[in-house]
Amino acid sequence: MPELPEVETLARGLQRTIAGRRIVSVTLGKTDFIDNPSALEEFLPGLSIERVERFGKFMLLRLGGEASGNGTAHSVSAASLLVHLGMTGHMAPQPAAEPFSKHTHARFLLDDGCELRYTDPRRFGRMAYLAGEKLLAELGRFGVDPLEVSELEFGALLKSHKSRIKALLLDQSALRGVGNIYADESLWRAKIHPKRIAATISQGVSRKLRKALQDILREAIALRGSSISDFLDAQGQPGEYQRRHRAYGREAKPCYRCKTPIRRVIVAGRSSYFCPKCQPAPKSVKHKLKRRKPVTSRRKPASQ
DNA sequence: CTCGATCCCTGGACGC
DNA sequence: TGCGTCCAGGGATCGA
Numbered sequence: 001m002p003e004l005p006e007v008e009t010l011a012r013g014l015q016r017t018i019a020g021r022r023i024v025s026v027t028l029g030k031t032d033f034i035d036n037p038s039a040l041e042e043f044l045p046g047l048s049i050e051r052v053e054r055f056g057k058f059m060l061l062r063l064g065g066e067a068s069g070n071g072t073a074h075s076v077s078a079a080s081l082l083v084h085l086g087m088t089g090h091m092a093p094q095p096a097a098e099p100f101s102k103h104t105h106a107r108f109l110l111d112d113g114c115e116l117r118y119t120d121p122r123r124f125g126r127m128a129y130l131a132g133e134k135l136l137a138e139l140g141r142f143g144v145d146p147l148e149v150s151e152l153e154f155g156a157l158l159k160s161h162k163s164r165i166k167a168l169l170l171d172q173s174a175l176r177g178v179g180n181i182y183a184d185e186s187l188w189r190a191k192i193h194p195k196r197i198a199a200t201i202s203q204g205v206s207r208k209l210r211k212a213l214q215d216i217l218r219e220a221i222a223l224r225g226s227s228i229s230d231f232l233d234a235q236g237q238p239g240e241y242q243r244r245h246r247a248y249g250r251e252a253k254p255c256y257r258c259k260t261p262i263r264r265v266i267v268a269g270r271s272s273y274f275c276p277k278c279q280p281a282p283k284s285v286k287h288k289l290k291r292r293k294p295v296t297s298r299r300k301p302a303s304q
Numbered sequence: 305c306t307c308g309a310t311c312c313c314t315g316g317a318c319g320c
Numbered sequence: 321t322g323c324g325t326c327c328a329g330g331g332a333t334c335g336a
Contacts, residue, residue: 087328
């Protein structure tokens with residue numbers, strides 16, 4: 001599941017291998033994950049990939065060069081191909097002569113004889129050619145990059161949301177790039193229960209969470225991400241960070257700090273792994289368990 | 305504003 | 321070996 005570190009890894013790999021290449025032609029397979037498939041076929045041929053960046057969980061292929069026909073230099077310079085890998089997306093250059101694998105839905109022939117190929121069995125990903133105002137508007141929907149957010153900004157973000165902290169971390173319009181794995185890992189390191197209401201988190205704990213989040217993302221990038229659902233970088237190498245997971249995917253296994261079995265609950269519709277001892281439940285959650293005596297009048301209504 | 309439910313999709317795990 | 325069933329999950333959408 002490509003999140004920020006995996007997308008960063010892939011973007012860096014592509015920057016090294018395909019930046020500067022010109023797109024010769026575009027061949028599409030299934031297109032239900034592409035915003036406007038014909039725009040890709042119409043505008044991409046002839047443009048060059050100037051650089052590859054990460055934006056949240058998106059890869060941004062910045063395009064340049066002459067548009068096919070009437071585009072002005074200005075509109076072309078702001079054009080980009082936006083690529084979201086969803087759950088199972090992958091993108092890598094391969095020799096054009098090599099056969100492509102089963103779920104390859106987009107192929108971009110480059111001027112060096114390689115083909116940039118997008119593969120995605122589940123097609124939870126997304127691809128869009130956007131330029132000018134439309135590109136700006138699209139990018140504007142997303143929140144701040146977690147690696148760039150200041151302590152002050154992060155604190156204000158928490159204070160202004162009454163949602164659960166896990167839901168907030170996953171909210172791409174608040175913070176762009178954090179997914180289920182790194183949300184759980186950060187909450188574990190900062191010792192915060194996933195159901196804590198963001199606005200109730202103290203300044204001190206907020207600082208701790210921001211540091212945990214940033215440290216973990218940097219560590220994960222250094223190890224080329226987590227390879228869980230067969231994530232591979234642009235060179236086909238798996239990441240190593242899955243070996244460092246302390247919470248994610250560790251249900252019933254002992255907490256690395258206190259040996260208490262890790263638990264799994266659903267928060268924000270996602271599996272959330274946490275240590276019930278290190279990450280104590282907020283009062284609002286404990287309450288439901290407390291309820292000493294089920295009030296006698298509370299028996300099932302005699303409706304039937 | 306925030307929530308849960310539902311849908312999209314396919315491969316892998318599991319049970320028989 | 322093969323089949324059916326369940327599940328994973330990012331994001332959009334909708335009703336509560």
